[in-house]
Amino acid sequence: MNTVKNMKHIAIFDFGSQYTHLIARRIRELGVLAKIYPTDIKALKLPKDVIGIILSGGPQSVYDKKSPRVDAKIFALGLPILGLCYGHQLMAHTLKGTVRPGKIKEYGRAKLTLQGTSPLFAKIKKSSTVWMSHGDSVSKLPKEFKTIGSTNDCAIAAMKDSARDFYGLQFHPEVHHTDQGLKILNNFVFAICQAKKNWQINNIIDEQIKKIKKQVKNKKVFLLVSGGVDSSVAFSLLTKALGSKRVYGLYIDTGFMRLRESSEIRKFMKQAGFTNLRAHDASKIFYERLKGVADPEQKRKIIGQTFIDVKDVVAKKLNLDSLQWLLAQGTIYPDTIETGATKHADTIKTHHNRVDAIQKLIKQGKVIEPIADFYKDEVRKLGTLLGLPSKMVNRHPFPGPGLAIRILCHNATDEKQVLPDISKVRLPITNYHILSIKSVGVQGDNRTYAHPLAITSNKTWDALDKISSNITNATKEINRVLVLLNRTRHPLGILGAGSERSVPAELKDLVFNFPNEDRTLTLDRIKLLQKIDNIVMQEIQNAGLYDKIWQFPTVLIPIGCKHFESVVLRPVTSKEAMTASFARIKRHILKRITQKILNTGKIDYIFYDITNKPPGTIEWE
Numbered sequence: 148m149n150t151v152k153n154m155k156h157i158a159i160f161d162f163g164s165q166y167t168h169l170i171a172r173r174i175r176e177l178g179v180l181a182k183i184y185p186t187d188i189k190a191l192k193l194p195k196d197v198i199g200i201i202l203s204g205g206p207q208s209v210y211d212k213k214s215p216r217v218d219a220k221i222f223a224l225g226l227p228i229l230g231l232c233y234g235h236q237l238m239a240h241t242l243k244g245t246v247r248p249g250k251i252k253e254y255g256r257a258k259l260t261l262q263g264t265s266p267l268f269a270k271i272k273k274s275s276t277v278w279m280s281h282g283d284s285v286s287k288l289p290k291e292f293k294t295i296g297s298t299n300d301c302a303i304a305a306m307k308d309s310a311r312d313f314y315g316l317q318f319h320p321e322v323h324h325t326d327q328g329l330k331i332l333n334n335f336v337f338a339i340c341q342a343k344k345n346w347q348i349n350n351i352i353d354e355q356i357k358k359i360k361k362q363v364k365n366k367k368v369f370l371l372v373s374g375g376v377d378s379s380v381a382f383s384l385l386t387k388a389l390g391s392k393r394v395y396g397l398y399i400d401t402g403f404m405r406l407r408e409s410s411e412i413r414k415f416m417k418q419a420g421f422t423n424l425r426a427h428d429a430s431k432i433f434y435e436r437l438k439g440v441a442d443p444e445q446k447r448k449i450i451g452q453t454f455i456d457v458k459d460v461v462a463k464k465l466n467l468d469s470l471q472w473l474l475a476q477g478t479i480y481p482d483t484i485e486t487g488a489t490k491h492a493d494t495i496k497t498h499h500n501r502v503d504a505i506q507k508l509i510k511q512g513k514v515i516e517p518i519a520d521f522y523k524d525e526v527r528k529l530g531t532l533l534g535l536p537s538k539m540v541n542r543h544p545f546p547g548p549g550l551a552i553r554i555l556c557h558n559a560t561d562e563k564q565v566l567p568d569i570s571k572v573r574l575p576i577t578n579y580h581i582l583s584i585k586s587v588g589v590q591g592d593n594r595t596y597a598h599p600l601a602i603t604s605n606k607t608w609d610a611l612d613k614i615s616s617n618i619t620n621a622t623k624e625i626n627r628v629l630v631l632l633n634r635t636r637h638p639l640g641i642l643g644a645g646s647e648r649s650v651p652a653e654l655k656d657l658v659f660n661f662p663n664e665d666r667t668l669t670l671d672r673i674k675l676l677q678k679i680d681n682i683v684m685q686e687i688q689n690a691g692l693y694d695k696i697w698q699f700p701t702v703l704i705p706i707g708c709k710h711f712e713s714v715v716l717r718p719v720t721s722k723e724a725m726t727a728s729f730a731r732i733k734r735h736i737l738k739r740i741t742q743k744i745l746n747t748g749k750i751d752y753i754f755y756d757i758t759n760k761p762p763g764t765i766e767w768e
């Protein structure tokens with residue numbers, strides 16, 4: 148096998164798309180090395196072993212003068228080039244086509260219909276599902292180009308100049324939700340770039356161990372362990388590279404874990420053979436610092452900073468000489484990309500391991516993140532290869548800030564919300580209610596913070612999926628769609644049937660108010676969510692659904708009519724968290740969950756989140 152340095156590879160130019168790394172990942176999955184390059188690299192500086200170029204997506208508009216460009220000479224290198232999303236638009240723009248803001252923006256699922264033939268689409272079905280996330284569109288092709296695919300709302304969804312092997316796709320073949328995406332990339336890599344297989348995951352382990360040894364030298368590492376798959380794999384890799392005497396694990400209990408989870412994690416880690424692990428209960432200081440805080444980004448920043456402060460306190464207690472230790476984190480790629488860590492990327496949310504204090508340590512070379520280039524599914528593969536128990540490797544992901552970002556907060560003194568007027572927007576439904584809370588989303592590679600729309604409907608999951616996309620595509624004021632599962636005493640929405648349909652389901656008449664007092668991160672609210680989250684997880688386990696669902700956040704929201712607390716169920720299926728679909732759980736199971744949650748006597752409404760990612764993110768904050 149070649150060394151990575153001189154290996155033939157595909158160069159990916161990173162325009163800041165949330166998916167740039169995913170493109171590299173997919174190509175590596177195909178068995179070919181791919182590397183990411185900054186967009187301002189000069190064509191002549193590209194290494195000789197580049198056999199093809201991919202221009203990634205990005206959050207900007209090409210007609211904005213400040214948006215990133217490429218050295219136009221890359222189009223004269225004689226290499227095949229594939230432009231994706233922004234990359235597709237940039238290719239059109241640079242080669243003298245036209246890009247305009249699309250009349251209709253597309254986020255999420257779309258149907259692609261192919262035209263003519265092309266090596267990029269060899270053995271691809273004439274009609275298939277693709278994943279879109281864009282506002283602008285190519286409106287006029289550059290000379291020599293032909294359209295080879297379109298969707299309902301995007302006439303030039305795919306284009307080619309076969310003489311020069313240039314291809315552009317408005318959609319994202321790299322995301323799991325584009326049905327034939329991997330086949331399309333396969334065609335580009337093997338048929339068009341004529342690559343030969345030169346990459347496999349076992350190489351990654353050896354490669355990472357070498358990297359760890361090189362970075363740590365003769366020092367030791369102090370790892371923040373959460374009990375989840377990421378930090379466990381990082382722990383295992385570090386231990387393999389450095390030996391257990393040089394790796395010290397610290398589990399910080401934030402108080403925002405699931406019910407009884409902290410004690411289970413300690414047991415679990417012991418069983419998995421991790422001996423060098425210490426647990427520290429820091430819940431008091433986390434609660435204290437988050438008292439009264441409602442803004443999601445502020446909450447995230449406080450949590451990240453508190454992790455570091457607690458780590459420092461413990462390190463001091465242990466008399467650790469900071470010059471002799473590096474901080475290790477089980478950061479994985481989505482944590483960095485969604486924090487806006489790459490040059491052109493927007494900050495979607497600040498992950499707990501990317502706050503300022505950590506960024507500072509990173510700059511000083513004091514942080515080691517052995518799995519920061521990987522996605523969850525790769526990390527799981529690594530975990531299995533490293534011999535970790537499958538129960539640990541296959542746990543649902545759980546975010547570092549835990550339930551703190553699943554409890555939406557409200558300050559009574561905040562200015563009264565003026566809800567957007569969407570009465571003129573053409574929506575596929577008429578019976579809806581805009582909720583006064585907001586949640587984070589990601590659209591066209593940018594962060595959104597907007598209102599959810601609550602609806603009731605007895606339609607099929609397929610129909611609901613379309614309704615949801617139609618709504619979020621039609622107006623930027625709404626980034627999520629929720630189906631109401633109950634109306635106190637009268638089950639409605641997707642659980643409704645028979646006579647229940649005759650209950651007047653006028654959502655506009657229901658009350659979804661904030662309470663008159665503050666609702667922030669109090670112990671009572673944390674306990675309430677722990678209880679409800681536990682009901683949900685138990686039911687999912689009992690129904691044999693745990694392994695079928697990728698992640699299942701249950702979110703507490705401070706609105707209602709009596710208790711002013713409601714719940715959103717947010718189960719998703721995903722492969723690596725960069726894209727996700729809402730999960731489709733059988734209705735009798737939802738009915739049982741809903742009933743059990745209502746039996747707590749503390750909840751007014753229960754909603755089911757039918758938003759894919761994009762436009763919603765998995766977590767609400």
Ligand code: XMP
Nearest residue numbers: 497498499544545546547548724764765766
């Ligand atoms: P979103 O909500 O951005 O989440 O779709 C993608 C994945 O990342 C997890 N997540 C986090 N994980 N620290 C973490 O360790 C964080 O601050 C954080 N925020 C989100 C989320 O649960 C999902 O799996």
